[in-house]
Amino acid sequence: MSEPRTGEIRTALAAWLATVLAAGSLLPLVAGTDWLAESALLLLVQTGCGILLRHTRLPASLVALGQLLSALVLLTLASASEYALAAVVPTPAVLERFGQLITTGADDIGRYTTPAPTTEGIRLLVFGGVLLVGLLVDVLAVPLRNAAAAGLPLLALYSVAAGVGQEAAAWPYFAAAAVGYLLLLLSEGGERLSHWGLFFGGPGRGRWMAARDQTFANRPRSRGGRRIGALTLGLALVVPLLLPNLGEGLLDPSGDGRTGTEGDAAGISVDPVVALKDQLNQPDNVRLLTYRSDGAPPGEMYLRLMALDQFNGTEWASSNWHQDQPPTRPWPVTGLGAEVAAAGAETEVRVRDNYAQTSLPVPYPTTSVTVEGGWSYDRGSQTLVSDDPELTTRGLSYQVEHLVVSPTREQLSQAPTPDPTFLEYYTRIPDNLPGRVRETALEVTAGAENPYEQAVALQEWFAQAGGFRYDIEVDSGSGPEAIVNFLDQKEGFCVHFAFTMAAMARTLGIPAQVAVGFTPGNRTASGEYVIGAHNAHAWPELYFEGIGWVRFEPTPGQGSTPEYTRPEPNQPAEPADPEPSEEPTDETEPSADPTPTAPDECDPAVDGECRPEPTTPEQDQDEAGFPVWPVIWGGGAALLLLLLTGPLLWRIRIRARRLAPAAGPLGAWRELTDSAWDHGIEPVGSETPRQAAERIVRVARLDEPATAAVRELATAVETELFAPPEQGRADRSGRSGWAGQLALIRTGLAAGLPRLARLRARFLPRSATRVIPRRG
Template sequence: IGALALGIALVVPLALPALDGGLLDGNGGPGGDGSGGGGTISAVNPLVALQDSLNQPEDREVLSYRTNAETTDDLYLRIVSLDQFDGTTWKTTVRRIEDVRTPLPDPRGLSPDVRRAEIQTNLTAAQNYVQNWLPMPFPASQVKIDGRWRYEPVGRSLVGDRGQTTRGARYQVKSLVVAPTAQQLAAAPAPPDGLRREFTKVPDSLPRMVEDTARQVTKGAANPYEQAVKLQDYFASDGGFSYNTQVRAGSGPSAIERFLKQKEGFCVHFSFAMASMARTLGIPARVAVGFTPGTAQSDGSMSVGLRDAHAWPELYFEGVGWTRFEPTPRRGTVPEYARPDTPSGGASDPDTPEPATSSEPSAAPSASDTCPPDLRKQGGCESAAPQIAAGSGGAGPPVGTIVGLTLAALLLIVVPLLPLLWRTRVRAARLGARGRTEADAAARTLAAWLEVTDTAWDHGIAPDESQTPRKAAERIVR
């Protein structure tokens, strides 16, 4: 039995090279046949690598970068897109690859009417970060890198050819920051038939519950964009889901159904489920795998570690192209165009700041500002606050009224501050300098731990009494 098991363990990986789990921290999919104008890339499965990366005891750095972007909140480093869904998992389709052009072709479906800006990012991969796919901001418009790299146009990804990897790579990427408005996404026309057919395929084995839940969640939505936002909000905030990297990733047609019932998982579950549900609604969807923006360093650079590994859904809207959404709670950032307050046309809309600031204030003050001096002396052009003008000529209000108003104002100021004052008092008592003998160590340690958990609660991390202090501390750090 041992010899047979060993033989299977050695032979099966050779027969199934597409099941490579090193998409994030090991060797990725193979990179083509080495010919000048063709080649193919193989499908990869990121499940094992992504979950292992998130659960690493040490957050090992894999990338560092500098960028001239105004903010890095939305600067996800995308590795590859998974666009083939067979009911068991999502994986990349085997596609043709080509030479890297300078500049890269324009993103598919992006209209000139959509606001965009080009940024530049200089990246350095760690020596121990070895895989075949190149992490880049999406969508890249130009890439400068040494070595044997090829371009996959459908997913807009770069893949190493003939053993080329990211080990120690230094490269420069120019990419577009695409900023569509909610109105542009809501008014997007139907996608091309070929693209829609390819990216809305769902297997017959997909449980009926997936589509039923999608239609129930998006009930009342007027267009695919509103459906996408409702799906995102269902997973991120409204549906009662919780983020847990220890949950088994699972496979098979029932994996998504099980996740929708248990409502617990990590980014793979959330992105796979949202992309599958979007496809059942006729919205072209795929899953992107890569890294969130990372952590800012004191020297101005950004550091990306294994625990920044992430997966997110991309949905296609004609005129905008492939568009990122963020359904995973407590991970990454929700794009501006996918936030609930964007359809209101407020200041968060990049295309409509002027009407919101110029049209409101012009009407109210005009009556008093344009009142002639002679009419003002005769009591004309009454303002909206006549009581203030009438009180200016008498002896003033009684002392009791002044005292009462003063006390009322103080009360209005102090009452909302009571929780803050109480919290400050508790913190000072816990972290006070008294009780420094060895006999007081237990009480002092407990007081400090209570302050840590309460501070975490102040930031929205509710305490979980079922966890040990070590596990609770790791949860707070995450």
């Protein structure tokens, strides 16, 4: 690489270091340090791509596009290699995977307390954010030579940490980010200073120029600038600590500016995976809420927070099937028929001030909730949810009307096949799920005659016969092999058991999902039940047509085994006809009102076009008629087209402005020098207009008409700059514009170039890097 490029390399590496140091402020927010090292490595590769592309003398816009493409390849390799060609070439499946990870990552950010675990979603968001900020810093500092403006994306990255938690804004992280920014300023300033007062002689610059650049960079003015910058940064860090009454905050080294309190008052929320494990590992069973129920058996009072219906082989997630308003009371219960015993019950829940959650814990199936606030309705989880982070369960009281469904073994055994659309959605398994999962499920359920018997066999295998052990210290793991690891090690906590049983049920064709919430809790002397952090739980739910979602309990020693999965008393060998006393008769009649899944009656004159109630999130999206993926692909194509045509369109706009009659010869001269630059003749700032004109004529070997136009324009510029005002006005009055002369000159500039160079000058003009910041 040639020596004049040394300054650009130094500035690019300084931009990389500044971004990495600013990303370090995220350390208190994300658990571990591996993600920071991986981010630094990915960013270094992206920076290296930029250095290599600039060495080829490509336009800055094309270099930035190349770095953006390299970032996409790096993200593919780091987060979705199994969906890509040769592990690095992005495909539509990779983009779909990115969409899934971004969605789950955003949900994880909203649910986890700091430091959040490095889930795949959070990992992708961190990598993508660091690469994007690094690209912006690199573009601003190197080709645009504006390191001061590069502080804005660095500040945005630091502000993420400062806005989320006080610890993230501690002074060591600020100092590290500030040092990185100062080094970037000094590097870019040294590069700029090395060119002050020098003569750029075009071809022929060699070691003498490089040595002279170093001489200027080492002069007292450069060294003084470094000292001033370092002193300024030091004062910015020290002075606030010395001033009185500044209060707690960013530069409080004692760390007393933390929010929240200890013990019972600490804010707690339950998350589907790792946060749930964290709650179970707490030394104290911190109280979260209490409830009092009328009409519900204590052992069946599981409180459901959410239902996870999407399985991608790595994790289960909720489809967030939300709507602004809940349906008319009583809420419909998917799949529940009138022939199944379903008694009504009421429960009052009171949440303590230390528990903040954006979904209401409720018994399933819920038919209505009375609560204050603007809550939305989650059709999939059948509870109320909040899209506003300020609206949580903290200190909330609400009343729940729900059903106690009591299916018989016969009803479960004889359940008909669900609707094909519903069955297809809730039995989806990803292609990357190891075949070992289905093989094990078939082996465990060998001899079972129907889905109900298969489900009971799976529950029995996990809870007793399979030799599994409950252990909350086991790492939850990640990736498609996590389920296989759990099957081999045979130890884990409720998340492992629920996730694995639901996945195995889906491989058998049984609709399944995972519910997250709480076990019933402990009864107090007053008759209330207390839910603590140790009651956090996850369990699988399997769907049976006519009954709906049915809870199973595969986790050994946790929760309660449902009555309908236990062997019948006194007759374990063969099924017997149930005695009349076991079948509720009169009590089942009132259940016909709240249980229909959707009204069969529909009057087109009143309701308009009759449509069935959607039973899956995808059915609801189809009815809404919003084509998500075509919009995403169309927007991506439009963005790519804009990136490719942006320099051309900008040059056309600037050219029209410069060649307007009112712009005079100065605007035409700027257009001439930039047009020459687009065709490979770089501008030299130390040349006079006459010198520049002669060099353009000589290098481009212009013909006589184009040569005359260039020299005439150079003379007009000199007259505009140095002649008396009267002569300049006289010359301008006799000319309406320079558009014709510039068109002639551009034709001459392109005449001696190969076709590829002419296309590059038109669609990827080099001067766009200067036109954009100068705005003409």
